[in-house]
Amino acid sequence: MTPMKLARSIGVPLLAVAVFLAFWEWLVWFNGWPRFKMAAPSDLPPAFERHWSLFLSMGWQTLWRTVVGLILAVIFGTILGMIMGFSRIMRDALYPLLVGFNAIPKATVVPIVALMFVGQHDFNTVLLAFMISFFPIAVSVSIGLSTLEPEYRDILRSLGASQATIFWKIALPKTLPEFFGALKVAVTLAFIGTNLMEIVSPHGRGLGALFDSGRTNSDFPLMFAVLIALAFLGIVLYYIVVALEKIFAGWAERAPG
C-alpha cells in the first residue's frame, strides 16, 4: 500500500468518527441537556478516570464470563451439531426443540435462572452467555456435516477408511468456514447474554452492574462510558475470532480476482 492510500484508509474512518463525536457534542450543547439527562463525549474521559479501577475489575469479570460461556457453547454446540449432522433421526428429533428453545427471548430466562441458582452469580452469567450463543454453532456444524458431498466420503471410504478418519480428514476441516461464520455471531450473542444477566439481575459484578448503578443515579456519563467499554470488549473478542479464522480456515478465503 502506498503512503497515500494508507493515509486514506486510516484517515477517512478517523475523520468520520471525529465528525460523529463533534455532532454529538454539539447536540448536547445546543439542547442544553444537563448531565442527569444526557452525556456529551467530553464527559466520558472524566467518567473513565473517576471509575477506572471499577472499569478494570468489572470489565475483566464481564470478559471472562463471556469467554467461558462461549467456550462451553462451542463445545456443546459442536457436539450437538455433530449428532444432528450425522444422524437424520436425531436431526428430526432435535431440530424442533432447538428452534423452540431459540425462539424464547432470553431476557425472560434471566429471572428464572437467577431464581433457580440464587447467589451463584458467576454460574448464572456463564450459563446465560452459553444458552444464548450455542444455537448458531450447533446449526452451522450440523449443516456443514450433513451437506458434505457424497463423493468426498467415497474418496476415503473406497480405500477402507473408518468413519472417524473421514470425520477428521474431511468433514471437520470442510465445516470450519461455516463454524467460524457462526462463531462470529455467537461471540456477539454471548456478550449480550452476559450483559443481560448483569443488568436484569444485578449482583454488583461486571460492566452490566456498573451500568445499572449509573442508571440508578442518572449518571449519564458513567452509563455512556460503560457502553463504550462494552463496545471495545466486543470488538476485541470479534477480532480474536477473525484472527483464529485466518489461521484455521484461511484457505476458504479466495484471492481476489
Added chain:
Amino acid sequence: MTNLIEIKNVRHAYRTDAGPLPVLDGLEISVPEGGFVAVVGPSGCGKSTLTRLIAGLMKPDEGEVWLHGERVKGPRSTVGMAFQNPVLLEWRTILKNVLLPLEIVPTKLTRAQAEERARFLLSLVGLEGFEDKRPSELSGGMRQRASLCRALIHQPDVLILDEPFGALDAFTREDLWQTMHKVKEREPFTGVLITHDLRESIFLADQVVVLSGRPARTQYVLDVPSTGPRTLDDLYTPAAVEQLAILRHQIQIAQGRATPEDSPA
C-alpha cells in the same frame, strides 16, 4: 479365469417410497488384467451404481463382483477412484491432496519416497510446478489431472473413472484423453471408465460395453482393436467412424428409439 474384474449376473434395486426401483438386471462385465473397459448407456441407467459396486461401497442384491479372484465384500485399498467432480480438499496443497490415499492405505513408501512418487505423477499429467498451489488456484482441467494422480498414488490394481472428463470443455477433454494414454503407458492399470462420450470410449478403451435402459443389463460389447499408440486422428479413420455408428445405434436401441433390425447409420 484370468480376468481381474468379473461382474457376474448382478442385479440391484434401490428401495424407494414407491417400491423397489431396479437399476441393474443381469449385468455381466469382465475386464482382463491391464484391460480398459468403457461403459456407455442412456442417462440414469445405473452406470454410477456399477462403479460403487466395483469399489465395494455397495453390495448388489444378487450376483457377484470379483476382483483379482476375490469376491468383493467391502471397500478395498486396491481401488482408485476419480469422479466428474474432482473433489480436491481445498485446505490442502495439490501435493498433499495427491498424497491423501497414502494416509489411509498401508504403504511401504517412506515419506520422501511417497512425495517423490506424487511429484512424478504430477509431472506425468503436466502439473509440474503446481505442487504447492491450492486447488482453488487451478483450472477445472488441472484439478481433474490432480484428481487422477490421487487415484493412482497408491498403485491401485483397478482404476474406476466415473465420467471424469464430463464437465470439461472439448479441447481440455481431448488433452486429457492423450494424458490418459501417457499415464497408462508409464503406470499400467486395469480400468473401468463410465462415460457419455462415445468418441472418448473408443479412444481410451479396448472394449466398450453398452448398457440397456433401466434396469441395465449388458446389451452389447464392442471390441476396439488396438494398433499401437492412438492419436486423435485415429478418431477420423473409416474404422473409427464405423465403430461410432455401431455404438450410436446401440444407444438408440437402449433408449428405445431404434430396433436391432434398423441399419446402423
